[in-house]
Amino acid sequence: MVTMRDVAELAGVSITTVSHVVNKTRPVAQSTAERVLAAVESTGYTGDAIARSLVTGGTRSIGLALPLTGDPQLMALLRAVDAELNAAGHTLILADTHDQPETETAAIRSLRSRRVDGVLLTPSPGAPELVLPELRRAGVPTVLLGRLPENTGIDQVGPENVQATSDLVRHLGELGHRRIALVTGPDGVSTAAERALGYRLGLGRAKLVWDSELVASVPTEDSASAMERLLDLPGPPTAVVAGDHPALVGVLRAARRRGLRVGTDLALVAHEDVDWGDLLDPPITATAQPVAEIGRTAVRMLLERIADPERAPRTVRLPPTLVHRQSCGCSHQPIPDQHTRQEP
């Protein structure tokens, strides 16, 4: 490996000077600098991040710890986070939490021993008790991503859920539905909990009563059977809100198994739009989460916190966009009072 010493010898200067030239950290005579740069070029010197880190303390790398599910949104998030980090000269270390506190803790420890400058974390349901305290104690700059547990005293960025779900429900109510179901993730996940709250709120605004029978808060793999159970009810739902991507897939599978035509026999609106939403028949009405913006914001907040660890923690909620298609039973009119986006 080519080191600063090699470059220095080739250029006929000291290591100190090489360092100052490549880092522009103090003035160096033009001619000397040129010799050094030429030596750098000809040796292919790249610098050693390890050695640098040892003395400076920072690593210019940040850890991203989240459950690597099949959620198609994740790719967009990763891309945005990587791009924003890259622009700031940092690199991304990835760790799968499996959404379980034990793996999550292990992932965080691994990142810490790698001396990452900060951590982006999508906390599991158990995190507020089991892993966040450790993070706080260790003083690791952290931003929570996508899920927003309460009272953590930590920076957070995620989607706005309550209002968005409420709007979705209200829309179904305005279309005349009286039995509106909700299929979503387990209550421990803040996102699911908030959407359940928004659902209730939306029912209220549509002058409908909340019925616990119509709510299925289930793990991702159970959503299809949960939906089938809802359909078996004495008073089955005529419309359903899918709280996330697995719920959407589950509802669609259940409808297909029961031979129900979505949009006609069963109105459907979903959180988290997918890129195949317009390929289905009928195309799915859904809220598109601003994942890329969430990722970028999270990175910016993390960098700010690294720069100023004392700043008061902030929580940012980014509103989704409604993509109005036909699965809700409409045939493509915009929803009144809504910021809508039409398909091309």
Next chain:
Amino acid sequence: MVTMRDVAELAGVSITTVSHVVNKTRPVAQSTAERVLAAVESTGYTGDAIARSLVTGGTRSIGLALPLTGDPQLMALLRAVDAELNAAGHTLILADTHDQPETETAAIRSLRSRRVDGVLLTPSPGAPELVLPELRRAGVPTVLLGRLPENTGIDQVGPENVQATSDLVRHLGELGHRRIALVTGPDGVSTAAERALGYRLGLGRAKLVWDSELVASVPTEDSASAMERLLDLPGPPTAVVAGDHPALVGVLRAARRRGLRVGTDLALVAHEDVDWGDLLDPPITATAQPVAEIGRTAVRMLLERIADPERAPRTVRLPPTLVHRQSCGCSHQPIPDQHTRQEP
């Protein structure tokens, strides 16, 4: 930060002894070891990967450089790679190549300066000339992932394409189609090139002639319009093979725009199955790439190469599985002489 020195002082031994105790690298008297471990416990000492790397040379981290596209397969790949690496005690550093040689080079340089022990790379079309030589010269242990350019002298893992595509085409031929089109990525990408080759081979086996008009090798974003152009031909195709995920989406969009019923008006088979393949109407017949297995194999090969840099390079091709549904025009019979997997 708590260092070995702190632990050593607390335990009343030298730094050397602490190191040997925590690494079990030479025998230490039972009583001393216990004192040291107690000190480790009470200080919460974790060790500093940075300092260790500086002296040992290794970082126990590997770089994954690939284009972070929206391809849903990527998540499964990431998950598999991360899991396999984790099991081996390594961590994953992610870098987006944007599928362009310049960004790719930058990504590789960044990984190298981070002293990764090895690199997993999905090479861009320009890579064999522009980035692989640098990798070879630097002696970075490398495994190529997903795309398999020829004569690189580098370990490679990817899907089997020629035979798989040929089978797909032959199936369409057996259903009576005479005008079978191919929509796939640009020829520079080895995967697309191999699939184009398999397509030609399949035509031959179905006793059909190859017609350049029926082949669209286009960038991902152009697949829909390319498909429409094919449909405008004097003798438009009655069946189409989608070479990858963007091509599939493009073909579906084009068909929808033209009001063509897939499976009836236009037979469709695709490479790269998607988890919503069974939700469409009709469900999509596709080959499911063994992405997870590809990821795991790549990691294993990389670790082997790190252990033995002199070993002769290997190329591994993993065959996909056929998921036979209805978009090809069949109504669910297995294809003769094929290893098929039925949907639940």
Next chain:
DNA sequence: TTCAACCACGCAATCGTTTGCGTACCCAGA
């Protein structure tokens, strides 16, 4: 001629580990 101010650069300590050599001690056998 002297001296201050400034410019251009180098010395050597430092970061937290690992590890090749030693050294001090103990005990058994001659």
Next chain:
DNA sequence: TCTGGGTACGCAAACGATTGCGTGGTTGAA
């Protein structure tokens, strides 16, 4: 009393950068 072989541990030199403190040389004003 030596000596030889263990056992239990410590010293100090790396690893490759960054950076506070100097030092030698030139210049211009007094």
